[in-house]
Amino acid sequence: MSQKLIVGNWKMHGSRASVQSILAQLKAAQTSRHTLVVCPPYPYLAMCAAALEDSPIAVGAQDVAASTHGAQTGAVSAEMLADNGCRYVIVGHSERRLAHSESDAMIAEKIVRSLSVDLRPIVCIGESYPQRQAGLTETILFRQLGTLTQKLSPEQLSRVAIAYEPVWAIGSGKAAPKNDILHAHRCIRQYLNAYGSHSNTLLYGGSVNPQNAEELLSIAHVNGLLVGGASLNGEHLLCIANTCV
């Protein structure tokens, strides 16, 4: 049995009351089989970090600015996240790539900023449904990874967790088929190995739930899960973080 990384991305959901209720459930459990990280919306980050200070559960952010400081209304720097107790940060989620026009180059810059303050980046990559239908999955994955290898040294890249999230599986209620996940993870692992980055944690994301977690975590090269909707339920998140694999 190996330790996996389970990351709950709460996206733009919750209130002080609902966050407090999930935190109470997580704290009551005290420990989980796998490493657990929760990524709340910005306003609840400091509150979560304070509540989880003495617990093994870590806190992450859902995005970070590509620069350190300055006149950038609404932006939050990696330094500010670290200063507020964050240890992880999600970068390049498809929802940000699409709605905020984030480029691969911008995402690489965000990773550099995060690594400079010891925040562990979790970068999301994955193809859309039309791209999958056109047989472009590998092309898209290699293009997204290619920008990272241009910008990061093998040592830097080895500190980045890569989440394969096929865009069409996110929020669909149906995870990608096992063979698709296996193929994508194998391609990602080979690409990283060829670059000299050998120790990356690879995650799968897209409609993960307590029922499918065991099967997903048993797929070769899958070292963890990025969980959206199901992570808003403390009991479900703990169940996933305690999956026997």
Ligand SMILES: O=C[C@H](O)COP(=O)(O)O
């Ligand atoms: O960041 C999480 C992913 O977008 C997956 O979301 P989901 O579990 O609601 O499909």
